[in-house]
Amino acid sequence: MILKRGVTGFTKGDLSLERDGVACSAEFKRYCYSYVGQLKGRVLSFYEPDSVVGYAHAHVKIDGEAFYIFYNDLYDYVAFTSNCEMGGLEFIDHPLLADLFKNPYQVLTAAQLTEPLAFQASGNGNILLNENDLNDVELHFMNRFRSQTVGDLVFNYWD
Known part of the structure; x- marks a missing residue:
């Protein structure tokens, strides 16, 4: 399951998800x-x-x-994109680089990240039908920013 609690960066104060983001980013930079x-x-x-x-x-x-x-950095997910456009990321696969990154990271594929989000209307909002463990803050932002794919959640530009 990719859509784990806090994957969007909104952990809702869950201290069990806290990581040293500076150290994680520095390590990722070295691997890059x-x-x-x-x-x-x-x-x-x-x-x-x-x-x-x-x-x-x-x-x-x-x-x-x-x-x-x-x-x-919350879940050590790595992905590849052909662009860096807010709200319009085009995920790609790069098998050679993915093979290198697969240990210590989990490399997400373009197919995983372009998986459409499936919703069911419920009251004033939507229920996410994709397998997930997102918290209510993440679900609120998902609806507010009209996320359409798994990648929109994992690599979001929410403010």
Whole structure:
């Protein structure tokens, strides 16, 4: 199950989900430089989490192809995208890089991240039918920002 409690970054004060985000981001950065270098590519830019984008990500180029590596530090999820557009991420698979990242991270595939969210109307909102353990704050933001896919939740731009 990908949609675990707190995966969106909204942990609702659950201290069991707290991690040292700075240390996690630094470790991810080291792996990015190492793994991209092993494939004779280069890291063009590295972005730390901030108030707009709550997850670290790297802009990389391998074999003439530029793309992004995203990192969800709460669950050590890694994903690849062809763009960095707010609300319109295009997830891709990169098998060679995925093979390198698969230990110590869980690499999510484009198919997993583009899985549509299934809703059922209920009262003033919607019930998420996809397998999930999201908290009520996450479900509220999911409805407010009209998330459409699993990737919209895992790598969101909610404010």
